[in-house]
Amino acid sequence: MSVRKFWDIDQPPVVLFVDGGDRCDPLERTLRSETDYRVETVEDGPAGLDRLGRRPAVECLWISVPQSTSKSDSDLDSDPDSNSPALKLVEEAAKEDPATSIVFAPIDGDERIAGRATAAGATDYVPAAASIEARVERIDIAVDRAIDRRHDAEKRSVLETMFSELEVPMYAKDDRARHVLFAETELTTNPEDMFGKTDPEAYHGYHSDHEETYEDDLEIIEEGRRIENRLESSSDDDLWMRTTKVPWIEDGTTRGVVGLTLDVSEYKNRENELIRQIARLQQIPDYVEHDLKNPLSIAQGYFEMARAGDEDALDAVEESLERMAVLLDDFHSLATQELDSTSTRRPLQFTALVEEVWEYVATEKSTLELDVLPETMVVADESQFRPLLKNLMGNAVEHGSTTGRSQSAGPETETETETGNANTAVTVRVGRFEGGFYVADDGPGIPDADRDEIFEQGYTTSSDGTGFGLAIVREAARLHDWEVSVTDSELGGSRFEVSNCMVGTPLDSTPTGRTFELTESVDVGDVAVPGTASGGDGTYHVRGAGDNIWGLVNEFHFFHTLVDGGVRIQGRLTDLERASEWSKAGFMIRSGLEEDAAYGFVGGNVNRDPDVNWRHELGDPGHNHQIEGVRDRHEWFRIDRLGELVSCSISTDGEHWQFVDRRTVALDEQVAVGIAVCSVASDEAVDARFEDVSVVELSE
Structure with a gap:
């Protein structure tokens, strides 16, 4: 008996006898004593049909009712179905439950009607002279065949339910990687539109990665390899997919490929955000200790001098405290950028924001040039856009005109490393280009060899720099799906470009x-x-x-x-x-x-x-x-x-x-x-x- 029966799972296979009379008694007794079948009997055809409509399902219907009333051979040939309760029962039973095996075992009449019984829906014919052993064997075969049919039908029903109701992106493709089954979900194309098409044909330009998917399908089909839980990212946008695909094999022949591709973008992107967040949080204590140490020492040293009566020393204390406040602000920005889930994007007055942030980073010798129309707007999250502007413009001012210090104890151990000249003016220009904006300066510029590293946390060329500024710029840009790069400025220094933005200006019309x-x-x-x-x-x-x-x-x-x-x-x-x-x-x-x-x-x-x-x-x-x-x-x-x-x-x-x-x-x-x-x-x-x-x- 098959172990694959998963309908009526707590019931053995059912064999139902219809009007077998005394001739079936030995067969029934043998089945009850030597098999695990559940044996049932009914007196006539209507009772048999009624039983087929109830559970547990019947695997084998054994029909032994008289096949016909008295008929001449000529009548039988001309009208084989007339007045034949056996044939009518076969036909109606086949319609009632197509999965049931119908064994036609007549006890009287002309055996030529067996062919007509098969045509009416019987799956087997057992002559009246067959032995008990032969009949049991035919029932075994009938039960196994019914289980196979019902198993396939149940699997098909389960599969159809999974494809139509679960909204899970499952699919099957033929040996030419064309879609033949495709689950419809909220995020997928209509299955009718997918049928008979490869991925490049079906998606026709949605993503550039579908050609690679097609090549994968062909390798699976031709080489029999499997792809299991492979994480893939799209080159076109911030999509992450987890894919499992295996060969579809039937009777030793590869028919195609079946697979499941889940959109895990939300979870993967959140995971990446948390990893970056953790990495930054792990580094911040070291940066805090390192970068606050010098201004704190300076403040302490000059404070002692002020206490001794040097009033000018208070200016140095104030400068160090301001430097510490800037550092703490940078630490906070870097640590919390991705924690605000309520952030929104909206059109912002670009020039007004630039001028407002400039007041915070400007020095006496620095000049701002705005190469944008006053009505210009940028679509951004203001809480993330401000730190980006502040650090881009502040970086230009700092590296174009300031003097860096390397101090460890106080004013008596002060040394200076020249990164510019405190008395040298610096010009910072902010402008737009199609799909973005830039911040340029006339400072010393950034060597080509360093341009791949400048956005890393901790990178700085200034002895009193935090190394956080451009890392904050990169993170703020990433959170907007923007791109940031550096090149040479037309002013002679560096030009930082932020692209893939929405920057709007009116037409002069x-x-x-x-x-x-x-x-x-x-x-x-x-x-x-x-x-x-x-x-x-x-x-x-x-x-x-x-x-x-x-x-x-x-x-x-x-x-x-x-x-x-x-x-x-x-x-x-x-x-x-x-x-x-x-x-x-x-x-x-x-x-x-x-x-x-x-x-x-x-x-x-x-x-x-x-x-x-x-x-x-x-x-x-x-x-x-x-x-x-x-x-x-x-x-x-x-x-x-x-x-x-x-x-x-x-x-x-x-x-x-x-x-x-x-x-x-x-x-x-x-x-x-x-x-x-x-x-x-x-x-x-x-x-x-x-x-x-x-x-x-x-x-x-």
């Missing part, structure tokens, strides 16, 4: 008063569910589906008009349905209606977070920035175009605008301007409502 109406409704890209648009006088309802607006994917519904030259479209997104947590709607300017056209987009998602998207060149991957955790609800969005410059803005009231990003986009003289709606769910459309929409011409 003026509305001419000429307006345009949205008139054309079209689906862009390979949209599975057609979209629609209706409305007028600035109020519109747009329904759209589409897989996404991101990477190489460009699928959405677009209600638009064509405009030559400068243009602005703005309005309110007042309502948006949810099909995905990334469903989005907003305002777009694009070079054309082709799927690979260049574009700029600003709008909102279902979480009410402002969403900015760019494709700089025809056919390039698109990029996305979300402004998460904003305190105020921004319903108003605006996008301006002059030449190839595009500026995106958001507002809470439609009057006071915050410039969140500005980019260069390869646009022709004529552009498509309008409203875009994307469900980010290929098989489902969402409705969006826009109000106070206007399209106006701009001139320089």
Whole structure:
């Protein structure tokens, strides 16, 4: 008896006899005495069918009812099913429970009807003359076959439930690494869209790593190797996946690959944050002891001189205490940067913040040059952005114009190491570039050989430096998903660049008063569910589906008009349905209606977070920035175009605008301007409502 039976797990296999009469009594007694089967009997067909519908399940149905009433051979050949209770019972039992083995064992009649019984659903035929031993053997075979069938059916049911209900990203691929089974989860593509495609074909540009995944699949299929709990990080974004994949083997032949890939980004990123946090906390006591020792000794030494009557010594005490306060502030920033889980990002007045922080780090001989428009904004978390600015500008001032000291006991043992000249002026310039900003100086610069090390904790070229400043810069940038690098400054010193940011400035443009109406409704890209648009006088309802607006994917519904030259479209997104947590709607300017056209987009998602998207060149991957955790609800969005410059803005009231990003986009003289709606769910459309929409011409 098979040990794989996991339905009715506490019951032995059931053998059910239907109207066997005295002929079946010896067989029943043998089964009860020599096997572990549960043997049951019923008097007729209706009772047998009723029993098939109840638990425990029947593995073998033994039918011994008379196969027919009196019939001539010619009647049997012409109408084999007429008036045959045995055949009717076989047919109805096969429909009632397809997994049950039906053994047809007639006790009278013409045995030619056995073939018709098999056609009706019987799985075996036992002639009336068969011995008890032969009949027991056939029952054993029937029970095993039923267990195999029911086992496969139960496994299939379990598998279907796991794929459809657990929302775990499981999959199976054939011998050419094409998806044949794929679980649908909130984070995955529709299984119908995945079927028959390899990863590069299915994801078509979401991530650059899918080609490597495809190569892994082929190696598993061709070489039989396994991948177990492999941790992988995406090269495109901060994703961590844990993957297990093994060959799918059937009857010794590799049919393909089966696997499970879990998104562990949240846990892995948190783990990495904690590791970095612990590493910093472990180092801070050493830095505190080392870096506070000198200013403390200086303060103590000069304090004794002041007590002896030297009033000028108090200035040195004050300077040392201020230095200690700066150190403690740096220690606190470094230790607690990642502990504030309530931090938010929002548009900040860039120039005002720079000037405010400059007052804290400036010296008498230092000069600040601001190479940005006063209206410039940066999307950042202020609690993290301030330490970044402070340390970048403070580093420029310190290494460009100060004198470092190496002291151990007090003023009588003071030595100096020249890292600049206290009387030398230093200029610090802060400016923007596309997708970022910079802090440059005219100081001594940083040698090429040191540029890979300067962001490490403890690295400093100043005898009184903490070595924390640029480490804080690197951590603050990382927490924003920014990148920071150093190069030569046009002023002659160093230039620190912070990129992958949202830095917004207005275009130097003026509305001419000429307006345009949205008139054309079209689906862009390979949209599975057609979209629609209706409305007028600035109020519109747009329904759209589409897989996404991101990477190489460009699928959405677009209600638009064509405009030559400068243009602005703005309005309110007042309502948006949810099909995905990334469903989005907003305002777009694009070079054309082709799927690979260049574009700029600003709008909102279902979480009410402002969403900015760019494709700089025809056919390039698109990029996305979300402004998460904003305190105020921004319903108003605006996008301006002059030449190839595009500026995106958001507002809470439609009057006071915050410039969140500005980019260069390869646009022709004529552009498509309008409203875009994307469900980010290929098989489902969402409705969006826009109000106070206007399209106006701009001139320089």
